[in-house]
Amino acid sequence: MSGEFDIIARYFAPLAKDTPLAFGLKDDAAMIAPPKGHHLVVTADAIVEGVHFLHDDPPTRIAQKLLRVNLSDLAAKGATPLGYLLTCAFPPDIDERWISSFAKGLKADQKHFGLGLLGGDTVSSPGPATFGVTMFGAAKGRAMLRRSGAKPGDLLCVTGTIGDGGLGLSELLKPHAGLTDTQRKFLIARYRLPQPRTRIGPLLHGIASAALDVSDGLVQDVGHLAKQSGVRAVIDLASVPLSPAGLVLEKADPDTRRAAIGAGDDYEIAFTIPPKLLKSLQAAAFKARIRVTVIGRVQKGAGVAIALPDGSEIVPERGGFDHFTR
Amino acid sequence: MSGEFDIIARYFAPLAKDTPLAFGLKDDAAMIAPPKGHHLVVTADAIVEGVHFLHDDPPTRIAQKLLRVNLSDLAAKGATPLGYLLTCAFPPDIDERWISSFAKGLKADQKHFGLGLLGGDTVSSPGPATFGVTMFGAAKGRAMLRRSGAKPGDLLCVTGTIGDGGLGLSELLKPHAGLTDTQRKFLIARYRLPQPRTRIGPLLHGIASAALDVSDGLVQDVGHLAKQSGVRAVIDLASVPLSPAGLVLEKADPDTRRAAIGAGDDYEIAFTIPPKLLKSLQAAAFKARIRVTVIGRVQKGAGVAIALPDGSEIVPERGGFDHFTR
Numbered sequence: 256m257s258g259e260f261d262i263i264a265r266y267f268a269p270l271a272k273d274t275p276l277a278f279g280l281k282d283d284a285a286m287i288a289p290p291k292g293h294h295l296v297v298t299a300d301a302i303v304e305g306v307h308f309l310h311d312d313p314p315t316r317i318a319q320k321l322l323r324v325n326l327s328d329l330a331a332k333g334a335t336p337l338g339y340l341l342t343c344a345f346p347p348d349i350d351e352r353w354i355s356s357f358a359k360g361l362k363a364d365q366k367h368f369g370l371g372l373l374g375g376d377t378v379s380s381p382g383p384a385t386f387g388v389t390m391f392g393a394a395k396g397r398a399m400l401r402r403s404g405a406k407p408g409d410l411l412c413v414t415g416t417i418g419d420g421g422l423g424l425s426e427l428l429k430p431h432a433g434l435t436d437t438q439r440k441f442l443i444a445r446y447r448l449p450q451p452r453t454r455i456g457p458l459l460h461g462i463a464s465a466a467l468d469v470s471d472g473l474v475q476d477v478g479h480l481a482k483q484s485g486v487r488a489v490i491d492l493a494s495v496p497l498s499p500a501g502l503v504l505e506k507a508d509p510d511t512r513r514a515a516i517g518a519g520d521d522y523e524i525a526f527t528i529p530p531k532l533l534k535s536l537q538a539a540a541f542k543a544r545i546r547v548t549v550i551g552r553v554q555k556g557a558g559v560a561i562a563l564p565d566g567s568e569i570v571p572e573r574g575g576f577d578h579f580t581r
Numbered sequence: 582m583s584g585e586f587d588i589i590a591r592y593f594a595p596l597a598k599d600t601p602l603a604f605g606l607k608d609d610a611a612m613i614a615p616p617k618g619h620h621l622v623v624t625a626d627a628i629v630e631g632v633h634f635l636h637d638d639p640p641t642r643i644a645q646k647l648l649r650v651n652l653s654d655l656a657a658k659g660a661t662p663l664g665y666l667l668t669c670a671f672p673p674d675i676d677e678r679w680i681s682s683f684a685k686g687l688k689a690d691q692k693h694f695g696l697g698l699l700g701g702d703t704v705s706s707p708g709p710a711t712f713g714v715t716m717f718g719a720a721k722g723r724a725m726l727r728r729s730g731a732k733p734g735d736l737l738c739v740t741g742t743i744g745d746g747g748l749g750l751s752e753l754l755k756p757h758a759g760l761t762d763t764q765r766k767f768l769i770a771r772y773r774l775p776q777p778r779t780r781i782g783p784l785l786h787g788i789a790s791a792a793l794d795v796s797d798g799l800v801q802d803v804g805h806l807a808k809q810s811g812v813r814a815v816i817d818l819a820s821v822p823l824s825p826a827g828l829v830l831e832k833a834d835p836d837t838r839r840a841a842i843g844a845g846d847d848y849e850i851a852f853t854i855p856p857k858l859l860k861s862l863q864a865a866a867f868k869a870r871i872r873v874t875v876i877g878r879v880q881k882g883a884g885v886a887i888a889l890p891d892g893s894e895i896v897p898e899r900g901g902f903d904h905f906t907r
Contacts, residue, residue, distance in 0.1 A: 286622055286725050294614050299668050380711065
């Protein structure tokens, strides 16, 4: 394989050509300045071969997923993406063809989401391939949406539909009966490639009292929001929005909905709003062309509860995904 | 081992307690704002077990080296450190005791260099341990020191002494004769733990026309500066500052000086200045209590040349370290 400098010049420098403060990746550092009246929001994620992606996954998709999990974090914080730094640890079995495809995936999503490469580091490793992204976004004023602002009386809301990522994974492992080909492809695409809600995130400023992205499973992530806000969150199970494919599967297996709220890889935004701002939220959702659903409420107390259609409540023992103890 | 959230709460959250915009590492992102009149400079480095550090290296030192290579980059760009994001990919054989020591190293250097943890990500990996740091600094105005500003007629300068890192490594592999115990320890310490020139870096604004940190070897790094500036750089071999230990070794082996300018791990700053600013530079060096030496000059042309005491010049074929092709 070519040397580190050649790899950077050939595959990564072209990704920085529209970000002048990246200096063509020819310097030791980059500069970044948010637009006037904005502050920088930063988030970081690392992914490892064999843990977050598989050896044979297409490099374009690995690249896109890497950017999108960070874009989802920014969106949930109300920030508009600006750019990112990328660190790559490449094992010996990754060749230039792999890197070229990986860079193509980055390029496609840079264009789609309007951000540029700012810098990074490329090193060799005995393996596995490990990537890290630090992503920058701009938030108006000092107003990053936090996990901690939910108040008793607020409504609990979510963008899009829940559980598709988990159903997509199970579809790959063992196909479900009764789905159309389109529905099957939809679920698998939802698992493979997050659709970060970047359009609505910045519009939630001044509306949402707390927000976070749903990546570890709705119940677990709403639990984080409740904990950081010092409140209790109740999810009305019947209100949780399922996709048409999810609704088909629920007909065959009534437990589908309960599985959906524990499954990961949704990359939707869960957030709370004061009830009087519901109209403003609906206007924002219309503007962003994204479905938004009220799925519950915030109360005094602690923890997260699931309200069933018969009026009873269950408190889940534990939902979601923890990288170390699963 | 405890779960990801416990590890973060126990070992990493205390490192963020003095950076309010890190929100106690309890959110999905952090905010960062440079002081008024400053812009943000960002740099990223990744290190991998078995490549950049060894399995049995003390975790405190790995942590400090990780921060210091980034601090050195910031210093060479004229930026004052503000904070950093950290991504950790931990293999199964890293236990909480290891992480606790690693966090102690981070804490010590945070205090020493005045910066705080802003956020990051912690994931498991089948190994090797891989760490990434994205570090933020503040530079006055829009004036990050660049690799590309050197002009014919400028003087080529360097901070500190050159070659100690490389001599420290060779001392570890095969002890040299003739060194005092203090000198031996000095060289090994220079190899093990970089001393980033954070005090003088920001003072070089308005003085240096180009700058970069010397990490891959003086010749190679000056070559980068020359290439990005579109000039030729000449290093006067006799002017290259060696440490007292280096001078002892040079007496025993006259090739020591030539080896020194090709060796890595110096973490000094190489920079160029217009000759009329030499007095300003000396004042800055005095203020920062750091030795600065004029080691050559900038000419029209391309590449880097070594001027020998007899007046002849040699053009090195290739010096320094490239992660892929070494």
